[in-house]
Amino acid sequence: xxxxxxxxxxxxxxxxxxxxxxxxxxxxxxxxxxxxxxxxxxxxxxxxxxxxxxxxxxxxxxxxxxxxxxxxxxxxxxxxxxxxxxxxxxxxxxxxxxxxxxxxxxxxxxxxxxxxxxxxxxxxxxxxxxxxxxxxxxxxxxxxxxxxxxxxxxxxxxxxxxxxxxxxxxxxxxxxxxxxxxxxxxxxxxxxxxxxxxxxxxxxxxxxxxxxxxxxxxxxxxxxxxxxxxxxxxxxxxxxxxxxxxxxxxxxxxxxxxxxxxxxxxxxxxxxxxxxxxxxxxxxxxxxxxxxxxxxxxxxxxxxxxxxxxxxxxxxxxxxxxxxxxxxxxxxxxxxxxxxxxxxxxxxxxxxxxxxxxxxxxxxxxxxxxxxxxxxxxxxxxxxxxxxxxxxxxxxxxxxxxxxxxxxxxxxxxxxxxxxxxxxxxxxxxxxxxxxxxxxxxxxxxxxxxxxxxxxxxxxxxxxxxxxxxxx
Numbered sequence: 001x002x003x004x005x006x007x008x009x010x011x012x013x014x015x016x017x018x019x020x021x022x023x024x025x026x027x028x029x030x031x032x033x034x035x036x037x038x039x040x041x042x043x044x045x046x047x048x049x050x051x052x053x054x055x056x057x058x059x060x061x062x063x064x065x066x067x068x069x070x071x072x073x074x075x076x077x078x079x080x081x082x083x084x085x086x087x088x089x090x091x092x093x094x095x096x097x098x099x100x101x102x103x104x105x106x107x108x109x110x111x112x113x114x115x116x117x118x119x120x121x122x123x124x125x126x127x128x129x130x131x132x133x134x135x136x137x138x139x140x141x142x143x144x145x146x147x148x149x150x151x152x153x154x155x156x157x158x159x160x161x162x163x164x165x166x167x168x169x170x171x172x173x174x175x176x177x178x179x180x181x182x183x184x185x186x187x188x189x190x191x192x193x194x195x196x197x198x199x200x201x202x203x204x205x206x207x208x209x210x211x212x213x214x215x216x217x218x219x220x221x222x223x224x225x226x227x228x229x230x231x232x233x234x235x236x237x238x239x240x241x242x243x244x245x246x247x248x249x250x251x252x253x254x255x256x257x258x259x260x261x262x263x264x265x266x267x268x269x270x271x272x273x274x275x276x277x278x279x280x281x282x283x284x285x286x287x288x289x290x291x292x293x294x295x296x297x298x299x300x301x302x303x304x305x306x307x308x309x310x311x312x313x314x315x316x317x318x319x320x321x322x323x324x325x326x327x328x329x330x331x332x333x334x335x336x337x338x339x340x341x342x343x344x345x346x347x348x349x350x351x352x353x354x355x356x357x358x359x360x361x362x363x364x365x366x367x368x369x370x371x372x373x374x375x376x377x378x379x380x381x382x383x384x385x386x387x388x389x390x391x392x393x394x395x396x397x398x399x400x401x402x403x404x405x406x407x408x409x410x411x412x413x414x415x416x417x418x419x420x421x422x423x424x425x426x427x428x429x430x431x432x433x434x435x436x437x438x439x440x441x442x443x444x445x446x447x448x449x450x451x452x453x454x455x456x457x458x459x460x461x462x463x464x465x466x467x468x469x470x471x472x
Contacts, residue, residue, distance in 0.1 A: 017322065019154060019157060020157075020326075021326055021329070021330075022154060022374060022375065022378045023154055023155065023157075023378075024326050024327070024330050025330055025333065025334075025375060025378035025379050026154070026155075026378040026379075026381055026382065027330075028264070028266055028382055028383055028384075029264045029265075029266050029281060029282055030264055032284060032327075032330075033284075036048070036284065036288060036327075039323055040288075043316055043319055043320050043323070044291070044294065044316065045290055045291050045292075045294060045295055045316050045317050045319075045320040046288060046289075046290065046291065046320045046323065046324075047288070047289055047290075047291040047294075048287050048288050048289070049286070049287045049288075049289070107139060107177065107180065107251050108132050108133065108135065110176070111132050111172070111175045111176075111180060112129050112132055114175045114176060115128055115129060115132070115171070115172075115175065118171065120171065124168065124171070126156075127152060127156070127160070127164075127168055128168050128171050128172055130152055130155065130156075131148065131152075131165070131168055131169065131172055131181060132172060132180075132181070134148065134151075135180060135181060137251065138249040138250065138251050139177065139179065139180040139181070139182075139249060139250030139251040140181075140182060140183065140184070140188075140249070140250065141169070141181050141182070141183050142183070145162040145165045145166065146162055148165050149161055149162050149164070149165050151381075152165070154378075169181050173191060177250050177251060178191065178192065178195060178250065179191050179192065179247075179250035180250045180251070181250075182250060184461060185248055185461045186210055186214050188247075188248070188249075188250055189210055189243060189246050189248075190207060190210050190211065192246045192247065193206055193207050193210070193246070194207070202238055202239055202242050203242070205229055205231070205235075205239045206239050206242050206243050208229060209225065209229070209239065209243075210243070213225055213228060213229075216228075217467070222236060240467075263384055263391055264281065264384075265281050265383075265384045265385055265386035265391060266280065266281055266334065266383040266384060266385065267279070267280060267281060267334075267338050267383070267384075267385040267386065268280070268281050268385070268386050269338075269342065269349055269385050269386065269387045269388075270388065271349065271350055271388055274350065276342050276346055276349045276350060278335065278338050278339050278342055280331060280334065280335065281386065283331060284327055284331070285324075285327050285328040285330075285331045288323070288324055288327060289324060290317070290320045290321055290324055291320075295313065295317050298313055299313065333371070333375060333379060334379055334383075336369055336371075337365060337369065337371070337376055337379050337380065338385070338394075340365050340368050340369055341360070341365065341380075341394070341397060344358060344360055344364065345357065345358060345360065345397060348397075349387060352387065352388065352389030352390075354413065354414055354417050355414055357397070357399065357411045357413055357414055358401075358409075358411055359399055359400060359401025359402075359409055359410070359411045359412070360397060360398055360399065360411075361398055361399075361400065362376050362377055362380075362398065379394075380394040380395055380397075380398070381395060382395075396413070399411045399412045399413040400412045402415070402448070402452060410446060410448075412456065414446075415441070415446065415448060415452070415453075415456055416456050416459075416460060418440075418441060418444065418446070419437060419441075419453065419456060419457060419460070419462075420460070422437050422440050423437075423462060423468075428468070428469075429469060430469065431465040431468040431469055432465060433464075433465040434450050434453045434454045434457065434464075434465070435450055436465075437453050437457075438450050438453055441453070
């Protein structure tokens, strides 16, 4: 029987201009500079003010050149070689290298070069390169498939689903070093085992353990595992020893010595007499403007009958106005969000100690400022702030809060940081158990339950004490 049903539902959709605005929010300083350069080349109604400081610097440079020319005769007959002094002109004396700087290729650049040799479409190549850029320094993809799909959809301005990400990850996994793009140590261990001699009995047992009993393995339930896979203690130790010979991070040691990349911060945070101040590192809102006089000249010369030309000119003018407003809106939003973060995390920015970091999520900022969570996420997603205690990645300031036994709310990042420090300093032959780390945290003033320590250790993909002792 046929029937007609009428339903009403709310559905939020982003308009194309909203998506473009969020993309501009996401840009860091260097990316915004390139974006402005592209817009200036494509839109004749966009113009930029000349930087007076640059002109002054050029004037000083020209003056210095004259002085160098006038005094050049003093050095003309100097027998001392000047290659050393010329070399030092490019480096601070304290950090001037004594050897030539080696050209080091990072694992991401190497992976992209391999990717371009594969017979895949240009779209898949671009999206796979985007995934490679998202990998952490150890070669892992530490974000969920839905998060990656969401970011990629915004960047490419087309819908990308989790299934597509899974297919692209299969391509990335095939690159060298093996396992880059895996999402956990377990997945990386399995990938190594599958690429080895899978006919070996020990390899088969190791794969079975990692695939079906990984939780039991991490929780040291060896008696249960012995009974499940029907092996004795000696055979179980052989399997554990085999797993211990595998690598735990896709990126090899040779890639760890990447050249130091220059990070241009987006914010400057200073502390004067207990007052934390926030400033943009470089403001672009006042430098780009709409060239209205050029539009007026063209409008006077275009015939009213030439509708296509008139429409084209108006569209370019509207596009220029929108872009200028978007740059201003970006910087206004950035300042509002950063000032709100500083207000919440004032003690952290005053002292620079992670123990002062308070629990904070995107929703907290959204409730205070009345902004959409997606806008806050784009602003804080890839930007840095220069502080008196060094550069900080804004995304690292966000963390969930937990309550200790006394009811005090503590940032999860504080606890994780203390756990990492404890494990790094432990005796590798007799590593700390979860209860030992509970006691260590208690001595530092944090009364955390053992199950919480176990939960955070697993989130950081750190094995149990017994497994760490076997793999030491």
